[in-house]
Amino acid sequence: MTAAAARVPDVSPGALRALRTEAPAGFTDAVLARVGVVSGDRFVRVQSPAGDLFVAFGEAGINAVWPVALFEGDPARFVARHLEETGRVATAASRPPAGLRGALRSGRGGALRYDLTGLSPFERAVLAKTLEIPAGEVRPYGWVAREIGRPRAVRAVGSALGRNPVPVLIPCHRVVRSDGRVGNYGFGPPMKRALLHAEGVDLERLERLADAGVRFVGSERTGVFCVPSCVHARRIGPANEARFPSAGAALGAGYRPCRHCLPVSARDAS
Amino acid sequence: MLDALAADVDGGFDAFVRAHAGAVYSAALRLSGSRADADDLAQETFVRAYRSLRRFDPSRVRALEPRAWLLTITMNLWRNGLRDAARRPPRAGGAPGRALPDPAPGPEEAAESSEQARALVTLLGELPAHLRGPVVLRHVVGLSYAETAAALRCPQGTAKANVARALARLRLAAAEGRPRRAGPAPRPGRAVAPRARKESR
Numbered sequence: 001m002t003a004a005a006a007r008v009p010d011v012s013p014g015a016l017r018a019l020r021t022e023a024p025a026g027f028t029d030a031v032l033a034r035v036g037v038v039s040g041d042r043f044v045r046v047q048s049p050a051g052d053l054f055v056a057f058g059e060a061g062i063n064a065v066w067p068v069a070l071f072e073g074d075p076a077r078f079v080a081r082h083l084e085e086t087g088r089v090a091t092a093a094s095r096p097p098a099g100l101r102g103a104l105r106s107g108r109g110g111a112l113r114y115d116l117t118g119l120s121p122f123e124r125a126v127l128a129k130t131l132e133i134p135a136g137e138v139r140p141y142g143w144v145a146r147e148i149g150r151p152r153a154v155r156a157v158g159s160a161l162g163r164n165p166v167p168v169l170i171p172c173h174r175v176v177r178s179d180g181r182v183g184n185y186g187f188g189p190p191m192k193r194a195l196l197h198a199e200g201v202d203l204e205r206l207e208r209l210a211d212a213g214v215r216f217v218g219s220e221r222t223g224v225f226c227v228p229s230c231v232h233a234r235r236i237g238p239a240n241e242a243r244f245p246s247a248g249a250a251l252g253a254g255y256r257p258c259r260h261c262l263p264v265s266a267r268d269a270s
Numbered sequence: 271m272l273d274a275l276a277a278d279v280d281g282g283f284d285a286f287v288r289a290h291a292g293a294v295y296s297a298a299l300r301l302s303g304s305r306a307d308a309d310d311l312a313q314e315t316f317v318r319a320y321r322s323l324r325r326f327d328p329s330r331v332r333a334l335e336p337r338a339w340l341l342t343i344t345m346n347l348w349r350n351g352l353r354d355a356a357r358r359p360p361r362a363g364g365a366p367g368r369a370l371p372d373p374a375p376g377p378e379e380a381a382e383s384s385e386q387a388r389a390l391v392t393l394l395g396e397l398p399a400h401l402r403g404p405v406v407l408r409h410v411v412g413l414s415y416a417e418t419a420a421a422l423r424c425p426q427g428t429a430k431a432n433v434a435r436a437l438a439r440l441r442l443a444a445a446e447g448r449p450r451r452a453g454p455a456p457r458p459g460r461a462v463a464p465r466a467r468k469e470s471r
Binding site: 010015016018021022024027028034059091 | 278280281283284287288291292293294295296299300305309312313316317320321386387389390391393394405406409410411412437440441443444445
């Protein structure tokens with residue numbers, strides 16, 4: 001076969017191979033709908049610091065996380081609940097999605113793919129911001145609200161986190177009450193405390209500070225102030241620790257906000 | 271995957287469709303020539319496959335050659351569709367004097383990325399059905415000759431010969447720079463009748 005002159009179409013096997021295409025988007029769903037099979041999810045059971053979890057996932061990513069304890073370890077009860085919540089049947093997968101076990105060990109769920117279909121843009125923004133809170137640290141609901149540009153929507157942030165379909169992985173347990181208390185959790189405050197404890201959060205210290213009306217701590221040595229759980233705040237020696245009831249008090253005392261934990265928004269600070 | 275399907279057709283069918291949708295749809299698109307017909311043909315293939323899978327014993331499911339099996343269904347549906355279309359009286363305003371509905375789409379419909387590809391699609395559409403099937407399965411879908419023969423339910427030698435004839439026909443048509451309809455076109459319903467013919471080697 002000669003290489004085609006400009007006008008002669010290429011009819012080589014290679015050119016024919018290039019005519020292969022993918023099925024259009026939605027093709028599989030259309031077929032499954034026609035035969036009456038609901039497009040399925042897979043699920044695995046994995047260990048987490050707060051007990052085993054059922055994690056469900058589909059083509060688009062992880063879409064549900066439930067504590068195994070909630071179903072007394074019975075996968076069938078989990079499958080029934082998942083069907084009720086999502087309309088999809090989950091079948092047991094032999095392997096977890098890539099990166100899941102590592103994310104649960106490290107507390108870093110940022111690299112996993114999540115399927116958050118059905119959530120509002122506001123809820124997605126809340127979850128995306130929550131995903132940025134590092135393991136071992138906590139932030140108030142008001143901090144999340146402020147950082148997504150909705151400073152007055154503090155209660156709505158709480159509701160959005162309550163609807164988090166992938167808890168533990170998107171760490172809604174790291175969002176706490178603005179007065180420093182641990183606050184509520186979808187699967188009960190004890191699980192929230194267990195998750196935070198496993199990440200190395202010193203809840204007793206945070207609660208002592210909360211009881212004393214302390215919202216921020218600063219270092220007299222560096223002149224920087226932080227939220228109390230910030231990785232930098234935890235390194236301040238007792239002799240150098242300054243305590244503030246509000247960000248305004250810290251700013252008034254000449255402290256600058258930490259760039260890691262953003263005790264006040266970057267714009268307010270500048 | 272076939273193990274999962276054998277154990278639970280409903281549970282495994284999603285992954286089965288996703289794994290083979292590209293091959294089946296590509297074949298359907300290049301056989302039928304239009305995206306709408308391809309969608310129907312490919313979907314119908316999987317619907318038929320699902321009904322069969324529900325009936326099959328698990329051991330039979332495990333023993334399947336899934337691509338060749340699915341494309342057998344596609345080929346049968348396509349040939350039956352051509353036969354039925356040929357039996358229907360031509361619609362008013364249809365091209366007069368043509369036994370077959372034109373399976374070749376307008377180039378816009380196929381929306382091919384390049385002029386070369388558009389030209390090739392047009393030439394493929396001009397091939398008679400008994401040659402288009404083999405060349406689409408072998409070279410567009412990428413089946414082996416064994417799979418192609420299995421999908422066509424014909425001896426491997428017949429599949430090879432028909433693929434070679436199709437390529438030769440395409441080259442000739444390309445060189446002439448015009449659609450070619452020469453040669454006696456077999457009736458489409460019997461386009462591939464390998465068992466009735468002597469195998470040519």
